[in-house]
Amino acid sequence: MYGNSSPFASHGQRASSMYNRVGVETDVMTASPHRLVTLLLDGAFDSMTQAIGAIRTGNVDAKNRSLSRAVRILDEGLKAALNLESGELAMDLRDLYAYICMRLTHANLRSDDVAVEECVKLLQPIREAWASIAPAAAEQRVAA
Numbered sequence: 722m723y724g725n726s727s728p729f730a731s732h733g734q735r736a737s738s739m740y741n742r743v744g745v746e747t748d749v750m751t752a753s754p755h756r757l758v759t760l761l762l763d764g765a766f767d768s769m770t771q772a773i774g775a776i777r778t779g780n781v782d783a784k785n786r787s788l789s790r791a792v793r794i795l796d797e798g799l800k801a802a803l804n805l806e807s808g809e810l811a812m813d814l815r816d817l818y819a820y821i822c823m824r825l826t827h828a829n830l831r832s833d834d835v836a837v838e839e840c841v842k843l844l845q846p847i848r849e850a851w852a853s854i855a856p857a858a859a860e861q862r863v864a865a
Contacts, residue, residue, distance in 0.1 A: 755851075755854070755855060758799070758802070758851060759851060759852070759855070761794050761798040761799050761802075762799070762844070762847070762848045762851060764790070764791075764794050764798075765791050765794045765795055765799070765844065766841065766844070766848065768787045768788070768790040768791035768794065769787070769788075769791050769825070769837050769840060769841050769844075770841075771783065771787040772784050772787035772788045772791065772825075772828070772829075772834075772837050773834050773837050773838065773841075775787055776828075776832050776833070776834040776837070777834060781832075784829065784832065785829060788825050788826075788828060788829040788837070789829070791825055791840075792822045792825050792826060795818045795821055795822050795825075796818065796819075796822050799814075799818055800814075800815055800818040800819065800822075803815050814847070817843065817844075817847070820843075821840045821843055821844060824836050824837075824839060824840050825837065825840055828840070
């Protein structure tokens with residue numbers, strides 16, 4: 722009923738939330754650029770999954786929070802980090818992220834879980850491709 726940051730949450734819930742936050746912050750501070758993008762993608766997928774569940778259970782607050790977080794990750798994280806001077810792929814990703822943000826905003830306004838599922842399907846190949854280059858990215862980091 723109460724979120725982990727609520728004064729009414731149990732001590733264990735607040736401690737668990739703080740522990741998780743510290744773990745994520747530590748991962749971010751020590752992560753390679755490849756790992757940072759992986760964390761952003763994971764966060765977007767987690768948020769979209771939570772939003773689907775919230776829509777299906779009628780939890781409007783959780784839906785709004787999850788979809789807003791997903792849009793911010795895509796817009797302020799993934800899209801903002803693109804180097805548009807690097808070529809057509811970066812511009813295509815920018816356009817894809819913008820479209821997904823638009824669909825997630827629609828999903829939030831209309832409580833449309835099908836639109837969120839569409840976004841998951843659109844982003845999944847990006848996530849898989851990014852994961853497949855992880856060994857090469859690690860090798861480049863070691864060589865540098």
